[in-house]
Amino acid sequence: MAQPVLLCESNAMFENIIYAGSGLGRASHLRRDAGHLAQLAGESRALLAPMWKGNSLVLTGAEPRAVLLPAAGLREAMAAAAETVFLGLMDGAPVFASDLTPLSDDEAGPSLGPGTAFVNLREIGPVLPGREAAILAQAKGLLHWHRQARFCGACGSPTFSEQGGHQRRCTQPGCSTVVFPRTDPAVIMLVIDENRHRALLGRAPRFPAGMYATLAGFVEPGETLEEAVAREVAEEAGIEVDRVIYAGSQPWPFPASLMLAFFARARSFKITRDAHELEDVRWFTRDEVLAFESKGMFLPRRDSIAFQLISRWLEQG
Amino acid sequence: MAQPVLLCESNAMFENIIYAGSGLGRASHLRRDAGHLAQLAGESRALLAPMWKGNSLVLTGAEPRAVLLPAAGLREAMAAAAETVFLGLMDGAPVFASDLTPLSDDEAGPSLGPGTAFVNLREIGPVLPGREAAILAQAKGLLHWHRQARFCGACGSPTFSEQGGHQRRCTQPGCSTVVFPRTDPAVIMLVIDENRHRALLGRAPRFPAGMYATLAGFVEPGETLEEAVAREVAEEAGIEVDRVIYAGSQPWPFPASLMLAFFARARSFKITRDAHELEDVRWFTRDEVLAFESKGMFLPRRDSIAFQLISRWLEQG
Numbered sequence: 001m002a003q004p005v006l007l008c009e010s011n012a013m014f015e016n017i018i019y020a021g022s023g024l025g026r027a028s029h030l031r032r033d034a035g036h037l038a039q040l041a042g043e044s045r046a047l048l049a050p051m052w053k054g055n056s057l058v059l060t061g062a063e064p065r066a067v068l069l070p071a072a073g074l075r076e077a078m079a080a081a082a083e084t085v086f087l088g089l090m091d092g093a094p095v096f097a098s099d100l101t102p103l104s105d106d107e108a109g110p111s112l113g114p115g116t117a118f119v120n121l122r123e124i125g126p127v128l129p130g131r132e133a134a135i136l137a138q139a140k141g142l143l144h145w146h147r148q149a150r151f152c153g154a155c156g157s158p159t160f161s162e163q164g165g166h167q168r169r170c171t172q173p174g175c176s177t178v179v180f181p182r183t184d185p186a187v188i189m190l191v192i193d194e195n196r197h198r199a200l201l202g203r204a205p206r207f208p209a210g211m212y213a214t215l216a217g218f219v220e221p222g223e224t225l226e227e228a229v230a231r232e233v234a235e236e237a238g239i240e241v242d243r244v245i246y247a248g249s250q251p252w253p254f255p256a257s258l259m260l261a262f263f264a265r266a267r268s269f270k271i272t273r274d275a276h277e278l279e280d281v282r283w284f285t286r287d288e289v290l291a292f293e294s295k296g297m298f299l300p301r302r303d304s305i306a307f308q309l310i311s312r313w314l315e316q317g
Numbered sequence: 318m319a320q321p322v323l324l325c326e327s328n329a330m331f332e333n334i335i336y337a338g339s340g341l342g343r344a345s346h347l348r349r350d351a352g353h354l355a356q357l358a359g360e361s362r363a364l365l366a367p368m369w370k371g372n373s374l375v376l377t378g379a380e381p382r383a384v385l386l387p388a389a390g391l392r393e394a395m396a397a398a399a400e401t402v403f404l405g406l407m408d409g410a411p412v413f414a415s416d417l418t419p420l421s422d423d424e425a426g427p428s429l430g431p432g433t434a435f436v437n438l439r440e441i442g443p444v445l446p447g448r449e450a451a452i453l454a455q456a457k458g459l460l461h462w463h464r465q466a467r468f469c470g471a472c473g474s475p476t477f478s479e480q481g482g483h484q485r486r487c488t489q490p491g492c493s494t495v496v497f498p499r500t501d502p503a504v505i506m507l508v509i510d511e512n513r514h515r516a517l518l519g520r521a522p523r524f525p526a527g528m529y530a531t532l533a534g535f536v537e538p539g540e541t542l543e544e545a546v547a548r549e550v551a552e553e554a555g556i557e558v559d560r561v562i563y564a565g566s567q568p569w570p571f572p573a574s575l576m577l578a579f580f581a582r583a584r585s586f587k588i589t590r591d592a593h594e595l596e597d598v599r600w601f602t603r604d605e606v607l608a609f610e611s612k613g614m615f616l617p618r619r620d621s622i623a624f625q626l627i628s629r630w631l632e633q634g
Contacts, residue, residue: 017541020539020541020544022539026548026552028552029591029593032593134539135539137539138538138540142539145538148470148471148494150470150471150472151468151469151473152468152470153465153466153467153470154465154467155467156467156474157473158473177465179470181537182501183502183537184497184500185502185575219500219575220343220455221454221455221498221568222336222337222339222451222452222454222456222459222568223337224337224565224566224568225577226566227338231343235346248543249542250541251540251541253539256538258502258536
């Protein structure tokens with residue numbers, strides 16, 4: 001019997017997906033009972049991931065670590081929190097995250113523990129242990145969403161948190177719209193020529209000078225991922241692609257994306273750049289990419305799936 | 318040279334993805350200039366996909382068709398529309414969609430053309446020509462989002478439409494939050510045993526009696542697609558999976574999902590059902606699934622990616 005059902009042995013191509021792999025059991029069944037959740041938060045083993053003004057609490061130093069504090073010592077801070085959410089269970093211990101933004105500089109500073117600081121996850125994520133970066137990413141994504149969903153989009157009334165922070169409901173009885181944490185799917189793709197010798201890299205105006213990366217863009221309503229890949233490559237570079245192959249995914253909580261990574265095969269080579277989206281876009285050989293450093297050019301940061309797509313291609317040379 | 322960059326020849330496994338493949342060029346560069354868009358809407362070749370109370374305009378009858386009407390004849394209706402969006406270009410003709418819900422029953426009824434009716438896309442989608450179902454899906458997804466995003470989630474102020482209906486901006490100058498059309502990524506997966514002889518199918522309480530389908534669930538912040546697949550299968554059926562293989566995607570505008578389809582290999586077989594999510598979940602052999610009809614059981618509708626996943630597995634027997 002042929003075995004074509006699973007077309008690939010595996011296409012979880014990437015071993016090092018930062019912001020994934022928290023190892024936390026989300027225990028979504030526990031979200032249903034608010035009373036039980038409150039009781040869990042009061043347990044002595046309950047842990048809290050504090051955030052403040054969009055930043056995550058870490059132990060700074062040569063080897064930075066995510067900080068989870070015993071919730072028992074933070075009852076006052078949690079009572080003042082803009083929002084507290086239930087993340088899941090870690091080795092049986094319930095883990096929560098709180099947005100402590102209402103605390104003053106004095107309150108949120110030294111009182112949360114020696115050697116700790118609130119740091120932008122975007123800066124520190126790549127050097128944290130993977131599981132820890134993932135827990136902070138989950139907290140950051142969820143708490144960011146709460147700040148953006150305080151009012152009902154349909155009627156403008158305030159909303160309130162339910163299900164341990166995994167949904168919000170409109171307070172206006174005639175509306176009662178329920179909304180869920182938002183995640184925006186984005187496609188990111190390395191376009192390769194037929195012989196796999198050259199890849200298409202570009203730079204958006206917002207990139208740091210010298211950086212070249214894969215193309216990317218958000219999925220729009222009414223298209224498949226594969227259509228989104230082809231549309232973005234055609235729009236930004238005027239290149240047609242024909243084989244669009246899924247390579248992996250990465251949560252990217254800056255602020256709420258899900259990166260869906262693809263390889264795509266170019267059917268055409270003449271570039272027509274969209275000057276609004278890209279400042280430059282070119283075909284590069286492996287040797288040219290490997291010589292980036294000598295020319296003051298560089299690839300995206302190592303925690304990005306863009307880097308992983310490009311590395312995978314480079315390794316095949 | 319080995320050629321492992323593209324691990325599969327193709328994993329766009331499905332040929333018949335309903336609600337995708339509109340053939341419409343989204344022409345996103347045209348969204349930037351509101352004046353030019355208004356001019357395009359006034360052109361004699363401009364077309365309009367009308368919607369009313371969430372339903373799409375179709376020509377009913379033995380072979381239903383999507384209806385695009387010349388925008389020139391609908392100026393009054395468009396002026397009264399709750400929202401008008403730019404979908405893209407079809408053979409050079411600009412295509413718009415309007416939410417005509419403010420029109421009365423009398424206005425929205427016969428006046429839009431003989432033989433036409435406003436019908437729920439969910440009912441008629443599977444029997445429309447594919448390209449047409451896709452255009453109506455794009456219109457439905459975008460216009461639904463506008464109804465749900467009229468107020469700013471961050472501050473509660475009204476928002477207004479920009480970019481031809483592809484973003485909304487808060488009217489409160491101190492806030493100015495910009496939001497984009499929402500698409501909720503969901504994973505849907507056929508779990509198969511190691512020998513591919515048996516597959517895991519279940520039924521949610523909301524399913525019509527007798528229907529069994531693949532498991533599915535929304536992606537949460539801070540997880541990869543593969544993690545979401547494993548979590549949902551573990552949560553709903555207590556089954557561990559190890560190989561999670563992407564199979565394809567489908568826009569599902571009921572109301573705003575993007576279905577991301579996977580095969581997954583079971584590592585365990587003993588089912589522990591989540592009674593809250595599923596009314597039943599079982600392992601089925603191919604013969605058992607093929608005998609569904611004789612037992613009053615059936616699979617999901619043919620336009621669903623769930624059906625395609627199951628069919629693909631059945632064909633391998």
